[in-house]
Amino acid sequence: SQKIEQNSEALNIQEGKTATLTCNYTNYSPAYLQWYRQDPGRGPVFLLLIRENEKEKRKERLKVTFDTTLKQSLFHITASQPADSATYLCAPYNFNKFYFGSGTKLNVKP
Amino acid sequence: GAVVSQHPSWVICKSGTSVKIECRSLDFQATTMFWYRQFPKQSLMLMATSNEGSKATYEQGVEKDKFLINHASLTLSTLTVTSAHPEDSSFYICSARRQGAVNTEAFFGQGTRLTVV
Numbered sequence: 001s002q003k004i005e006q007n008s009e010a011l012n013i014q015e016g017k018t019a020t021l022t023c024n025y026t027n028y029s030p031a032y033l034q035w036y037r038q039d040p041g042r043g044p045v046f047l048l049l050i051r052e053n054e055k056e057k058r059k060e061r062l063k064v065t066f067d068t069t070l071k072q073s074l075f076h077i078t079a080s081q082p083a084d085s086a087t088y089l090c091a092p093y094n095f096n097k098f099y100f101g102s103g104t105k106l107n108v109k110p
Numbered sequence: 111g112a113v114v115s116q117h118p119s120w121v122i123c124k125s126g127t128s129v130k131i132e133c134r135s136l137d138f139q140a141t142t143m144f145w146y147r148q149f150p151k152q153s154l155m156l157m158a159t160s161n162e163g164s165k166a167t168y169e170q171g172v173e174k175d176k177f178l179i180n181h182a183s184l185t186l187s188t189l190t191v192t193s194a195h196p197e198d199s200s201f202y203i204c205s206a207r208r209q210g211a212v213n214t215e216a217f218f219g220q221g222t223r224l225t226v227v
Contacts, residue, residue, distance in 0.1 A: 034215055034216070036218075041201075041221070041223070042220060042221065043114075043116075043203045043205075043218035043219050043220045043221045044154070044203070044205075044218045045218070046215045046216070046217060046218070049214070049215045089153065089154070091216075096142065096159065097144070097156060097159060098144060098156070098205070098216055099156055100146075100153045100154040100155075100156075101153060102152070102153040103153050
């Protein structure tokens with residue numbers, strides 16, 4: 001069955017550093033992959049989408065890579081700020097559906 | 111970005127009653143909407159895919175008679191939790207994609223916190 005894995009442990013980093021979050025998937029080949037941010041008690045907010053024929057996508061301080069051979073996506077936040085603290089979810093897309101990883105909680109300390 | 115609105119934001123109901131949650135795309139038309147459920151400290155679990163004008167497609171293990179989904183228009187999908195029980199207490203979230211959009215992102219509502227007492 002399809003499986004999406006994200007680091008379940010919280011990622012704690014210092015303000016100003018680069019945060020790197022990992023998303024691995026198995027048993028399917030998504031046409032594209034999305035990253036979302038979720039704050040407690042709120043719905044996910046869309047951040048970035050990367051397609052299978054794209055290696056890298058950037059938006060301001062955010063960067064996403066997509067390696068279809070490794071079946072992995074990396075999500076980077078450069079010059080991280082305490083306001084970036086949240087849970088980040090990856091969602092590969094295939095067969096008209098989005099499934100979510102368990103999310104990685106990011107804590108940026110001032 | 112596109113706006114998806116859910117109503118209500120939270121609801122408390124008695125065990126055995128039914129609750130309806132609405133999901134509206136405010137500034138775009140959505141052929142497909144998705145319903146998710148999220149338990150504390152867990153990820154979003156896809157419950158069903160709602161297609162305008164046709165029956166919803168339910169994920170394995172989701173009871174279609176308990177979670178009734180109606181997608182009567184291109185801007186509204188509803189989820190009705192029938193005969194709710196305390197174990198149905200959860201955070202329910204909908205998402206929608208623009209009509210005709212291919213390989214594009216889904217936008218989420220703010221979620222509905224359901225508590226069954």
